Amino acid sequence: MESPARSWRSYPQRYRLEAAKCSGCGKVLFPPRLTCPNCHGREFTQATLPRDGRVVAPTVIHVPPQGFKEHAPYAIAVVELKNGVRVMVQVADMTDPGELAVGDPVHLEFRRIREDGEAGLIFYGHKAIRD
Amino acid sequence: MREVAIIGVGMIDWGELWGKSLREIWAEAALAALDDAGIDRVDLITVGCMSPGLFVGQEHLASLLADEIGMAGVASTRVESACASGSLAFRAGFAEVAAGLSDLVLVTGVEKMTDVDGADATYALGTAADQELEGFHGITFPGLYAMMARVHMAHHGTTSRQLAAVAAKNHANGLLNPHAQYHMRVSIDDVLGSTMVADPLHLLDCSPITDGAAAVVLAPLDKAKDHVGNRTVVKVAGSGLATDTIALANREDLARLRAVELAAERAYVMAGRRPSDIHVAEVHDCFTIAEIMATEALGFFEPGEGGPAAERGLTALGDRLPINPSGGLKSKGHPVGATGVAQIAEITLQLLGKAGQRQVEGARVGLTQNMGGSGGSSTVHILEAV
Numbered sequence: 001m002e003s004p005a006r007s008w009r010s011y012p013q014r015y016r017l018e019a020a021k022c023s024g025c026g027k028v029l030f031p032p033r034l035t036c037p038n039c040h041g042r043e044f045t046q047a048t049l050p051r052d053g054r055v056v057a058p059t060v061i062h063v064p065p066q067g068f069k070e071h072a073p074y075a076i077a078v079v080e081l082k083n084g085v086r087v088m089v090q091v092a093d094m095t096d097p098g099e100l101a102v103g104d105p106v107h108l109e110f111r112r113i114r115e116d117g118e119a120g121l122i123f124y125g126h127k128a129i130r131d
Numbered sequence: 132m133r134e135v136a137i138i139g140v141g142m143i144d145w146g147e148l149w150g151k152s153l154r155e156i157w158a159e160a161a162l163a164a165l166d167d168a169g170i171d172r173v174d175l176i177t178v179g180c181m182s183p184g185l186f187v188g189q190e191h192l193a194s195l196l197a198d199e200i201g202m203a204g205v206a207s208t209r210v211e212s213a214c215a216s217g218s219l220a221f222r223a224g225f226a227e228v229a230a231g232l233s234d235l236v237l238v239t240g241v242e243k244m245t246d247v248d249g250a251d252a253t254y255a256l257g258t259a260a261d262q263e264l265e266g267f268h269g270i271t272f273p274g275l276y277a278m279m280a281r282v283h284m285a286h287h288g289t290t291s292r293q294l295a296a297v298a299a300k301n302h303a304n305g306l307l308n309p310h311a312q313y314h315m316r317v318s319i320d321d322v323l324g325s326t327m328v329a330d331p332l333h334l335l336d337c338s339p340i341t342d343g344a345a346a347v348v349l350a351p352l353d354k355a356k357d358h359v360g361n362r363t364v365v366k367v368a369g370s371g372l373a374t375d376t377i378a379l380a381n382r383e384d385l386a387r388l389r390a391v392e393l394a395a396e397r398a399y400v401m402a403g404r405r406p407s408d409i410h411v412a413e414v415h416d417c418f419t420i421a422e423i424m425a426t427e428a429l430g431f432f433e434p435g436e437g438g439p440a441a442e443r444g445l446t447a448l449g450d451r452l453p454i455n456p457s458g459g460l461k462s463k464g465h466p467v468g469a470t471g472v473a474q475i476a477e478i479t480l481q482l483l484g485k486a487g488q489r490q491v492e493g494a495r496v497g498l499t500q501n502m503g504g505s506g507g508s509s510t511v512h513i514l515e516a517v
Contacts, residue, residue: 010263031263034432057385059277060330061269065257066250068269076270078278078380086380088265098330102285113267 006057007121014125015110019085030085051108053081058091058100059063065097067114075100079128081108092127097105135367136355137492137514139168139348140476145464146312148342151502152197152285153187153243156344161200161239164346170357173348174233176207179220179240180468181428182418185255187246196239202393206233213259214239214417215503221347228349241344241473252340256467259504261378273337273418275379275505277329280420282385286333287435289423291331295322296442297419298335298461302449305490307457312464314342322419336419345473352517365479368496369402372397377507388421389508391428393499398498399430399512407429408493409452409480409513413474415502416459421445425500426454431510448489456489457483471501475512482516493508 012018013031020032024041030049035042058077061068068074075097076090091100092111106128113123141164148156148325157178176197183189193207210220217240224236253271260266283289302317306353321366322335355364367419373393376382382389400404406429411425414429418423423437431452440446446454457477458461460470476495480486502509 014267016512021462031257053390055403057278057282059274059281060327062416063273065253065266065271071269072407076274076399078385088268088378088380092274101437107170114269114498123267123312 002121002123005120007123008089012058017049017108017126019047019049021047028083030083030087042044044119049085049087050082051104053079053084054099055091055104055106056080056086057101058102060100062095078130079106090127093129100130132229133231134162134352135225135349136352137347137365137475137479138350138355138358138366139164139170140479141165141167141346142310142473142476143344144227144310145343145466146342147245149245151342153183153189153241154196156243156342157239157241158199159198160241160344160346164237164348168348170235170348172434173202173205173235175227175236176205177220177224177236177238178207178209179471180209180242180259181211182255183214185258186252187222187243190272197471201316204486205210212458212508213503214415214465214467215471215501215508215510216468216476217345218499218501218512219372219471221472221512222372222510223476224349225367225370228351229475233291234351234354236349237346238349238472239344239346240469242417242466242468243342244340244466245342249340256262259507260516264378264380271329272505273332276334276420278379279385280331281422283420283424286386289435289438291323292319293442294331294336294419295319297416298322299423300441300444301416301455301459301461304456304489305462307487308463311317311458311462313462314340332418332420333402338364338417338460338465341466341468343469343473343505344470345476347472347479363483363516364515365514366483366517367512368515369398369404369511371397371401373397374508375506377504379505387425387434388424388428388502388506388509390506391425391502391511394501394509395429396513398513401513402513404496404513409498410496410498411453411456411478412420412498412500413455413457413459413460413477414500415470416455416461417465417502419461421502425502429498449492453491456491457487471499471510474501475514478514482514
């Protein structure tokens with residue numbers, strides 16, 4: 001269960017892929033932080049993640065956690081985007097999720113992630129689609 | 132800094148202990164360790180436990196448990212670092228004795244996991260992953276290790292058969308451990324034929340849900356020597372603790388366990404030892420791929436050689452470097468907070484020559500490696516018979 005406030009404050013990242021670019025070393029942080037883990041700088045400009053990338057580490061979830069039963073089996077992967085930032089996302093629309101391989105090109109799309117029961121929140125974010 | 136010895140060990144039978152509560156299993160192990168040490172008072176209790184709040188709805192555990200064995204009043208503290216909680220409780224106790232803050236410390240680990248159903252247990256364990264970056268997208272713990280396995284396979288040619296060899300070996304060892312949760316032989320083909328959980332990890336590549344507790348007693352080495360006369364004592368030669376990013380997406384190389392490498396380096400330096408000095412090790416095989424990656428990170432095998440080594444039997448009892456003679460998390464069970472302490476208990480018994488049928492002959496230097504979550508934290512301890 002996730003409270004409305006917790007969900008709401010994640011909208012900039014979940015809905016709009018908002019990141020922060022370090023003014024010191026240029027590293028892009030997603031989500032933004034108060035200090036850059038690379039150079040410890042504290043000055044940032046706003047950035048948006050690119051949507052294109054490649055699969056770094058794929059798997060197929062056959063035994064899903066709560067809230068994801070209807071999706072299983074589904075592919076999920078660490079994806080490296082064009083600017084080097086890595087994100088973990090589901091890879092949707094696979095006829096055979098087992099086919100997803102390291103190096104496959106993908107792009108991110110805005111999708112429904114899960115629902116908190118029949119009367120709870122509906123969570124949205126990004127999933128990858130294989131190109 | 133004072134040298135520190137392990138003067139008592141308490142292990143109990145692990146499994147799905149529906150008839151016993153968290154406090155009962157904890158007290159059983161604690162009393163066994165105190166009896167083994169021949170003492171009835173301590174200066175400090177440390178408790179390693181990952182999530183009593185989610186598993187049994189109980190926090191404030193350190194006080195509750197001190198009172199449970201009639202020690203209300205004694206200093207007591209709980210330590211948490213997901214599945215590495217037990218070894219962090221050990222390290223906390225070690226630091227107290229080494230620093231001279233305490234003389235006698237009861238180090239304990241416990242997790243009662245079967246008071247909730249499988250879905251709630253999975254949820255509780257899942258909180259060791261990054262909830263915002265990983266859990267939100269529907270990842271599971273087997274899924275995180277499956278990703279590491281896929282990368283390890285892509286980089287090094289590691290095979291599902293090599294992963295399965297780890298499970299077969301650890302179940303064979305568990306047959307020799309009366310405290311183990313599972314006493315069953317498992318073949319490589321059994322593993323490969325079991326239900327797929329997260330590709331490429333099958334059900335029998337995964338450690339189980341377990342109720343269990345373990346305890347050891349620490350004392351200054353010079354006082355321990357006075358206590359036991361000429362008999363062998365086990366001392367803590369090295370202790371290393373390190374962290375890594377929790378989120379896999381923030382790691383540079385998913386085929387390596389950086390926290391294990393760093394913790395090992397610190398423990399080896401402190402002990403003045405090298406990987407080739409180790410006679411026996413208990414490592415964190417929460418999934419078969421984790422044991423392979425840990426044996427590489429600890430320097431026992433070159434990167435990529437962990438899988439072939441397991442398949443060739445180099446890590447079996449009686450071979451080059453026995454890994455997880457207790458049966459490991461895989462067969463002995465994995466009550467997350469208890470695991471790190473049980474590893475210390477096993478290596479202590481091995482170095483004292485008291486490990487029964489699973490004894491590694493001539494073992495004088497042993498190592499334990501205990502990991503939190505998907506490698507976001509790790510400890511390494513080196514123990515020596517003196």
